[in-house]
Amino acid sequence: MAQPVFPIALCALLLLSACSPPPKVSRQTHPLPAGVDIARSEIGRSGGVFIDSSPGEPSTFNPLVSEDATSGGFIGLFLDSLVHNNAVTQEVEPGLAARWDIAPDNRTFTFHLRPGVLWSDGHPFSADDVLFTFQAIYDPRFPNRAAFDLSVDGQKFKVEKIDDLTVRLTTPQIYAPFLETVGGVGLLPKHELEPAFRDGTLLKSWNVSVAQKEPQRLLATGAFRLRSYQPAERIVFEANPHYWRADAQGVRLPYVDFLVTKLVKDANASTLAFATGQTDAEGLSPDNVAWIDRYASRYGFSVFNRGPSPNTGFIWFNQNPGHDTAGKPFVTPYKLAWFTDRRFRQAISHGIDRQGLVRGVLFGRGQPLWGPETPANKKWYNPNVTQYPYDPARSRALLAEAGFQIGPDQKLHDRQGNLVEFTLNSNQENQLRVNMATAFKENMRDLGITVNLSFLDFGTLVGKIQDSYDYEAGMLGLTGGGDPAGGISVFSSKGRLHQWYPNQKTPATPWEARIDQLMSDQLHTLDYPTRKKYFDEVQKIMSDETPFIYLVTANAYVGIKDRWKNIRIPPLGSLVWNLDELWTPLLTP
């Protein structure tokens, strides 16, 4: 009879420990650096644990290796950069560099580092770390993505140390997105990583195994440092005791003691964990907001509408005039004639009921999209692009003008009598996209056009689009937002993601030549109004010529527990912009 007592006692003990307030976490206290940055936000209170979840596991903690958003997000928590791209204001703000000067030639940038900043192990941060980082990035022994971003036409930037706290970077030509690009480069600790740099094992350092066994070796300049990583379980970050920001009362940020990320199986599990009150923040898709709202009062959270997401969705036709090695054209010639006819593409665009898609498929939480940027990208979005509202009569008129006519079988035929029929390829993993594809098929049927749907797995689809080119039409999405420089591979006719006809040697049409010119021009001036004028014209041409027939953009939502104060939610990017300023009056959830 004594046996059951033990588990009951244990349960009682666990319950007790769960109810009692958590022990006050004592943090190491260090004097604030001379160059401390004082936060202008509301003054809060230290303490608390912020919990979120991630459906993806980090593949590395080394910024030179990281290619995926999940790893990049975790690295951004502990590695800081010279400047920050504020996702809320879309402005460049001081980071580890307190200020910077731009020389009149618009190519020379002098960064003045914050004095007194220390790495999380207490070692001083200096210009040597900046030099070391660029040395590592440009070293051909360590191929990495940053090396490509930090060069213009294959030429590297010149990096010089003026003194311990001053660094000068010179670009070979004027390079418009310079500050934004530098803002993404996490600076590496020279004193920790130099041995690995010398013996050529830099890409192997700071991998997931190091993160598990020796988390303290991942030195931090950011608000947090890694405390522990258990694969498939959780990642715990703790407050960096040497962080260089403080509040107006001189209390060092971040306020939260710990940042816990639960690693879950998939997006469904992540959403469910938030809806049942297990996590503090979660990005929500429009179709899930409806039911999650019902749990808001029970678990004390609010759902914030971030507005339109930066994700675009579009349909396009293969306009590649080439042929495969056997001499067979990628696209049947008479179909290529339709696809390269602007009136045909505009007619299709007018035939799509985007309002219906928003209302039906996105539960009314989204808006029609007419151009390559969504309103989420406030700084660069052009609202005055050509729109194609749902108007089947206009579609028919455009088709008639282009020589198409409805035959006795009630189907559309071209001038030569060919039946207008094409196959639309999309990926099957995305149910919202499948729904849109079936709705598109119905819209086209009203115009007498036969659309066949083919759903492939993502890898096969990308192979068709980028390698074999043997398809007629596709439906995919791209994540927009950010600087126009990020769109060069899409808009430029040489680009790899110029999907309707990629990797062109010379632009196939005058308007593609014009876009090439504009994209190149905007890259070589630092003047925002000029760049904006150029990029506005790119967006206008894209909407006039409709190589991509844009569909809709869904709104993005973030759910956050009400106990968190000082929340600033950016329209794009991470869920919470100012994790270091978050605080809670309620230490227990």
Next chain:
Amino acid sequence: MAADLLRSLLRRPAGMISACLLLLLYGAALFAPFLSPTIPSAQDLSRTYHPPTALVWQNGHLSVRLYRLVDPSTATYEPLPDQTATLRWFSHGPAYKFFWLIPSTRHLFTVSSPATIYLLGSDATGRDVFTRLLYGAGISLSIGLIGVALTSFLGLTIGGLAGYLGGWPDTLAMRLTEFLMAVPGLYLLLALRAALSSRFPSDATFLLIVVILSALGWAGTARVVRGLVLSLRERPFILAANVIGQRPWTILFRHLLPNTFSYLIVAATLSVPGYILGEAALSFLGLGIQEPSSSWGLMLGQAQDIKIFMLNFWWLLTPGLAIILTVIAFNLLGDALRDAVDPRFRLPGK
């Protein structure tokens, strides 16, 4: 023999009920275009996730209630008080082809536009679930029949030949069946589907799935048929046939194989559910029937989303119910058939 079988089957309540149910289901699948009020691809983006419409008796006519979309962001609908639309019988609706041949516009029942009837609600793009269920039945149910026909044919031929000829054909056939039975079914299915998918246009997927499922399924039948033939060929009537000088092929096809039919009928009936579930599993995983065609597995796969459960769109799970009913019916029928065919197997108490 068939009449005897039928008579003894009908004497068993379970067999009779399941036979009737299956007849009903296959009938519904066959006459799907006529029975359904619309066509499976007809969408209505202003009525997505519409709940099943209630039927009421009003003014001496069967009518459907009309609904109003209260909140598009949660797809909440509310019946409009005292507003109904009268059901019209044998009226004209969207055009279809009966048996893929005879064009027609007659439907058993429709309501006049703009009202719509959703007997089992609507899906993510406002398509009628009832209509898609009926059209999907055609695919899901015929896959079972065609698949079983193919496997029975393959199993009978290969098993019969192996058992009768013996020697190296027997060894070859049996090693092949062992290989097929040793490979984990679902993985082989996935691998075959992936390898063949790029060569087939999407409308041929249906045939492709049947072929894949049959190519995997014949091994078991072949082994049993071989065993049956092995024991039958030592019986006196085969000896007699041999003695009067009948040719081996005649003996095989006239005397041996017909004697395995009773087993085959039972085995075939019991294996139909396997095909239906196989198709459902493939479509569920996104490797089977593709949009805009419908099948029960595909419909069920699309209902696998938390919001379906959280917002209680229960009508999207009806394909699951249809699968369960069909599978149970086939199993009961198979049991009843076995009892009828071979009284020695009859379980005590029956």
